[in-house]
Amino acid sequence: MRFLAVVGMLAASLSAQERETPPPLGTPKPFALPAGETFTLKNGMKVTMAEYGAIPLVSIQASVAFGKANESADQVWLSTMTLQLMREGTQSKNAAQVANEAARLGGQLQVVPGADQSTVGIDILGDFAADGVKLVADVLQHPRFPESELERVRNDLLRQVAVQLATPRAQATQAFAARLFPEHPYGRMFPAESQLKGYSLAGIRKFYGENVGAQRTHLYVVGRFDPGVRKAIEAAFEGWPAGPPVKRSPPTPVATGQLVLLDRPDAVQSTLYIGLPIGVKPGDPDYLPMQVTNTLLGGSFTSRITNNIREQKGYTYSPFSAVTNRYRTAYWVESADVTTKVTGDSIHEILYEIDRLRKEPPDARELKGVQNFMGGIFVFRNTSNQGIISQLSFVDLHGLKDDFLRTYVQKVNAVTRQDVQRITETYLNPARMTYVVVGDKSKIEESLKPYPPK
């Protein structure tokens, strides 16, 4: 294989002995997770406040257990449309007034639809935390859902679908999700035009009522703020009815072992999306070993697949693998946009790296590097307001124990070479993967015949 004739070590003309070695590392400084305080209001809404940072900014974000997961087959993007319409004003403020108020605080209202949870939030100057809480509370509890804006919002979404579906990435992820999650909302990434055109204001109001309320909400306030903001939180949210309880229906994902080729005539690249469901959820004993394995295999710049198909072969620019965790389900994917004529070769190399790790454990130095990397990234993730919220909200969504974050680095470091091989062997079987390829069919079809491997 060409892989064995790697150009690897030609970069320097000096032998290893003649090279200087890097200066030694210093002593690592301690890192403590920011201390937070969590409490529950009488209506069931949870609140976490954490003071963090030196710069007077605060992030306020309500995570609501509401999103794509709550949509039935005839409601695709109804959650998106509902959330978009929540940006269009409250009972007491029209959309322009909401926008002006957000700007006055130094921010902009962010409403982000998600799969298991959606968010309404704002990043503003710390001095204005109480006003920011009030604004977020108003948008969540008292949406105006104005008839006057319905058709414009609908048309924006129609336009958005058209724009997104012109990209090879959206085409690939849509096909991938549909194969892994048939009969489940996760598998329905984009609505049909006719479907979006059918949603009524009454239907949106009903959907909001069935899905948004205090019991489904966790408010995070992270950054620099006056602790007195707790009073503002209580005042703004205590009157909110408990609303619907959290409702979740996790899917039974499918490992298809199929190739899905979507024709994109004249495409100069093929977009690859190769992966499968993995039966490991956050908190399971195999969860962090799986994360370590993924990072080593394709989830970092120095990972094996990236080194192979980018740094050795030059087939692609931004290959990457990741584990996506949804509520009680997860999947692993390697994605890459590769030059058309090396489409089959790229898949060959990706599978070569997976097979290699299934057969032999990584060496100790390589594994240690990955563990150090993950430890460093963990600190990095927990040192910004938004990063901290994202970590806390992950723990909340997956119902993890309090020590999940505190023991994260320690558990990453406990993963062994054999664990990595075992995880790859157990969970990453190429014969069970779904191979989505978006590219010029006439040029690549022949080279795809060997996939999936038997």
Next chain:
Amino acid sequence: MSHLMRLAVRLWAACALFVCSAAAQPAPAGFTVPIAYYKLPNGLKVALSRDTTAPLVVVAVYYKIGFRIEPRDRTGFAHLFEHLMFQGSKNLPKGEFDKLIEGNGGINNGSTRFDFTNYFEVVPSHVLEPMLWGEADRMKNLALTAENLKNQQGVVGNEVKVNVLNQPYGGFPWLDMPQYANKNWFNSHNFYGDLKDIEAATLADAQSFARTYYAPNNAALALVGDFDEAQAKRWIEKYFASIPSSKLPPQPDLTEPRQEAEQRFSRTDKLARKPALGVAYQMPPRLTPEHYAMVLLDQILIQGDDSLLTRELVKKRGYTNAVEGGINLLGNQFDYNGPMLFIFNLVHDANVLPDQILAAADPIISGLAEKPVTKESLDRALVKLRSQFYQSLTQFGGFGRADLMASFALFDGNPALINSLEDNLRKVTPELIQKTAKEYLRRSNRTVLVVEAGGAPKAPASAGGVK
């Protein structure tokens, strides 16, 4: 985080994630960025800002060589060379610097912009010394090989394909608008590069480029984070002071002639299913009072839901989902050093014509030249800028702060300018905004680019529900 990592890999459009929005803005009273600044005898500019919030340190090396002044027969070369800087140096063979960084818990990246190319790491504090050593090694002794050049020509070719050639609106407007709007080759060539030029680059080109531009007297080093200042200075002396300076060529003439007539262009995007429209205005010279006025006009016109064009084109007329754009789409309002465009752009439906959109926008824009903005509108623009400035200081582990410090060091010899931004913005009066709008937002100072949707379905587009 790991998603960010991927996109952060040698991606200049990665600024979309963490630099473009790093709109650098006013430092309000109450938060002054601590800055220590000095120069080594070989000309290396050094700017330090200590912040012990987290046990991290940002190391950023900026070279004053951007794509604007790359060789004429080698479009895209500054960017290709950026990739070569990751391909190994005398003491760190290919891949080893990346492993030194990631293997010790850090992340790294580089990007090529109009007037600089940067390289940076965000690492745990105790990894600072090896980072300085590694950056010095590649400044002093890049180890270029034909194999690695060929490999990165493949990678860069794929970068252009994934970001431009295989994407709807690929390169719009950040890559194509400067080519339409500007007259001077330095500002108007294809700076991602023709694939032919990228393929034609030789090792000799790279060696000559390295000798000329990658020298301490053409660079700035910025550190931000939790480090001991005296110790950092000793290490910087130890690893960088012995690197010889180079003889720099004279800076070419980058000026653009004053634009006297509106320009209009149109192109077809074969992959786009909806048409798009871009409008660009030539900016006033950087760091002049009019420049600060334009920074405010950007906020007033297009940044945020409260902005005038968002209100008119998105909320009132429903022409588009969002009005996007800003000053320097590959960075922020301050990290460049030459002619610049203020751009706004949007995607719209086929049943709305570009002239309808312009007819709706024009009265809003010309209104700013006809009468002074209200105090309320100016105050909102200032507070948005203050908040964004704070966000830029904390962005990406402190990289946003390092970017401004290094840029002000490199272009102005004064990284402390970071602390003058708010004052300079506060000095802008409604009258100056009006005067600036009159000169710089005039129709004859703009370029309109119409992108036709070559990928639209053949049937006439539905009228949708546009009001």
